Amino acid sequence: MPGRLIYMMGPSGAGKDSLIDAARQPLSVLRCKVARRVITRSAESVGEEALEVSELEFERQVERGDFALFWRANGLGYGIPVEIDCWLEQGCHVLVNGSRGYLSLARERYPDLIPIVLTVDTEVLRRRLLRRARESLSEIESRLQRNELFASAAWLDEESVVRLDNSGELQVTLQRLLEILRQRGVSAAPGQT
Numbered sequence: 001m002p003g004r005l006i007y008m009m010g011p012s013g014a015g016k017d018s019l020i021d022a023a024r025q026p027l028s029v030l031r032c033k034v035a036r037r038v039i040t041r042s043a044e045s046v047g048e049e050a051l052e053v054s055e056l057e058f059e060r061q062v063e064r065g066d067f068a069l070f071w072r073a074n075g076l077g078y079g080i081p082v083e084i085d086c087w088l089e090q091g092c093h094v095l096v097n098g099s100r101g102y103l104s105l106a107r108e109r110y111p112d113l114i115p116i117v118l119t120v121d122t123e124v125l126r127r128r129l130l131r132r133a134r135e136s137l138s139e140i141e142s143r144l145q146r147n148e149l150f151a152s153a154a155w156l157d158e159e160s161v162v163r164l165d166n167s168g169e170l171q172v173t174l175q176r177l178l179e180i181l182r183q184r185g186v187s188a189a190p191g192q193t
Helices: 016-029 055-064 083-089 100-109 122-132 137-150 153-158 170-183
Strands: 005-009 032-034 067-073 076-081 093-097 114-119 162-165
Touching: 005 016, 005 100, 016 032, 016 093, 016 170, 055 067, 055 076, 067 083, 067 100, 076 083, 083 093, 100 114, 114 137, 114 170, 122 137, 162 170
Parallel strands: 005 093, 005 114, 032 093, 114 162
Antiparallel strands: 067 076
């Protein structure tokens, strides 16, 4: 049986990179690989095991069909290598750090994907963004506004997205993520729950 694609989304600062990093070992027990994104600028890949490429190289990779999924957001290019298709065919599950704006297209290609949005309380997010000091105050305010869109119950219901709150301790969020995946059939042996 093929594996399942786990499509994680969330606003900048929600803690996706920290959660994905903490989940690597427990996910490996569930035969789940974490896809390494290709990004056109390294500043966005801080804390993430991403591969930085130039705009020109990114476009070459798009033209060659090197990406299973790719999108542009915030002036950057993001790509998920096509090797995930081999992993899925081999029965491995695959976690990708995705984009909310690209969810419908990703769902067309992977109809059985598990969409998860990582949310965070606005005040917790404000503190995290100020602490990491990567954005200006106006950029932080824009990110906080986008966070409100991610937390919208209407959007989550319309797209049948699982909400995963990361306002508290990372270990609690990690345990909840693993529980969500097991409930949706992600296990060490595909087909077993």
